[in-house]
Every structure is written in structure tokens, then in C-alpha cells.
Amino acid sequence: MKLLLDGGNSRIKWLWWDTQTWETPGILVHGGRTDPDLPDRLHAALEQRLPEAVWVVEVLGEDFRHTCHTLCQQRGWPAPRFLVPDPAPHGICSDYLEPARLGVDRYAAMVGARALGYDAAVIVDCGTAVTLDLLMPEGRHHGGLILPGLGLMRRSLGQAPGVAGAIGGRDDQVAALCTADAVASGTLQGLAAAITHLGQRLLAQATTSPVPPVKLLTGGDATCLYPLLDHHWVMEPHLVFRGLAHMADHH
Numbered sequence: 001m002k003l004l005l006d007g008g009n010s011r012i013k014w015l016w017w018d019t020q021t022w023e024t025p026g027i028l029v030h031g032g033r034t035d036p037d038l039p040d041r042l043h044a045a046l047e048q049r050l051p052e053a054v055w056v057v058e059v060l061g062e063d064f065r066h067t068c069h070t071l072c073q074q075r076g077w078p079a080p081r082f083l084v085p086d087p088a089p090h091g092i093c094s095d096y097l098e099p100a101r102l103g104v105d106r107y108a109a110m111v112g113a114r115a116l117g118y119d120a121a122v123i124v125d126c127g128t129a130v131t132l133d134l135l136m137p138e139g140r141h142h143g144g145l146i147l148p149g150l151g152l153m154r155r156s157l158g159q160a161p162g163v164a165g166a167i168g169g170r171d172d173q174v175a176a177l178c179t180a181d182a183v184a185s186g187t188l189q190g191l192a193a194a195i196t197h198l199g200q201r202l203l204a205q206a207t208t209s210p211v212p213p214v215k216l217l218t219g220g221d222a223t224c225l226y227p228l229l230d231h232h233w234v235m236e237p238h239l240v241f242r243g244l245a246h247m248a249d250h251h
């Protein structure tokens, strides 16, 4: 079994990968890269199995990488391997002005898309941040977009005094008649509209692709956004893990 670990901005997810089954990932909600309890809580949450390798994709930075190293050392596990932006191990070449700045979770999702047989794709990862990426044939990344995610939108709106406390409203109203519904619906419907529109704009840039890119949806909020999108969108809940697993199996 290999341990695949995805360190995101508000949740750490992990999965024990044996090249066949996709279990439900473990999830740890945390308070961000400076959360002092993160190392202890991760230690308590991770199962005491012996992995043959530990592969990590993370956007949290040096402290989290240190936490992973320490944890593996304490348990007598193999040292963690971290996904890096270098195209050699994963075959994705980004047109980003500084490819090393593109989030490694975005690289992992693109590797995952290719591993699943999608040569060209618009990939939308609905996490703390929502990222949209245009993957072209031969592993070419043509760029993308970053938006605040659903939780972030709602939390930041909640800081406005007139909105604070207006939580748990209905999210299916488009002329909402109270603050809670206006916030719940505005953020969810707004994000869905943004994904629809921007996904289309990215697709329109894929003129040189011999096959039309498929539209892929992943991330923690994918399940609540999926029903609001047209039927051409494909849900791939494990896209980042798929990419990480591919690298773990082919490095």
C-alpha cells in the first residue's frame, strides 16, 4: 500500500493506494498553514499502517513538509516524496510565466486527467480556492484562473456586520427574500455561473486541440456544484489523487 496525501488550504486528505481500489479518503479539516495543532491532529488521524511509499501533493509550504517528514520518521515510514513542478516526473509543461509558481495540486489534477485518458480538458477544482485550468494535448497547460471557493466566499461575507450570523439559508433561490438565502444562493449560484461561463471561455481557446476538451469537475465542493452545471461536465472526485497515484506508480 502506498499512502497518498493531499495537503490543501483548509483540508488534508489521504488515501491508501494499492493500484486497484479507491477507498473513501481520510479528511482532516484544519485552520491553515499556521494552525499549531495541525501536526498532532494529523498524527492522531493517520492510520498506523506501514506504507511502502508516501507521496505528497501540498500547497501549504515548508512547515507542512516538515510535519510530513517528522511524522514519517517517527513511525519508521519511508521518507515522503513531494510532487514538484519540474515537468520531468509528470510530463506537464505549463505556459505559466513562472511554471514553478503554478500550484502543484493543479499539476496533479492535470496528471490525473491524462492518466484517465483525457488528452485535453478544462479542469475545475472546487476547493478553498476554485481553479480552472486548460489542459491541451501532450500535457501542455495553457493557463487558467483562480477564484475564491464557496466556503471562503461565505466566510468573508460573514465578516460584514449586516450579514454576520445569516448562515444556513436556502441555496436555490434566485430572487432571495432574506439575507441567509441571499448569501447561500448568491455564492453557490454565482460560482456555478462563473464556472459555466469561464469554462466556456477556456474551451473557446482550445482551437488547436484535435479533440474538444472534456470538462472535468473535482474538489470538496464539486458535489454541490455539479447539479447546477450542464450535462457535459464530468465529475472526477479523485483527480488529484489519480495524478499522485500515477506518479507513485511510474516514477
Ligand SMILES: Nc1ncnc2c1ncn2[C@@H]1O[C@H](COP(=O)(O)OP(=O)(O)OP(=O)(O)O)[C@@H](O)[C@H]1O
Residues within 6 Å of the ligand: 007, 008, 009, 010, 011, 012, 029, 059, 105, 125, 126, 127, 128, 129, 130, 149, 150, 151, 152, 219, 220, 221
Ligand atoms: N466537513 C467539511 N468541512 C469543511 N469543508 C468542507 C466539508 N465538507 C465539504 N467541504 C467543502 O470543501 C471545500 C474544500 O475542498 P477541498 O478539500 O477540495 O479544498 P482544499 O484542498 O483544502 O483547498 P485548495 O484546493 O484550495 O487548497 C470547502 O470550501 C468546503 O465548502
Ligand SMILES: CC(C)(CO)[C@@H](O)C(=O)NCCC(=O)O
Residues within 6 Å of the ligand: 008, 009, 059, 101, 102, 103, 104, 105, 106, 127, 129, 131, 146
Ligand atoms: C490556487 C491554490 C491555492 C489552489 O489550491 C494552489 O494551487 C496554489 O497555491 N497555487 C499557487 C498559485 C498558482 O497556481 O498560480
Ligand SMILES: [K+]
Residues within 6 Å of the ligand: 006, 007, 008, 009, 105, 125, 127, 240
Ligand atoms: K486541493
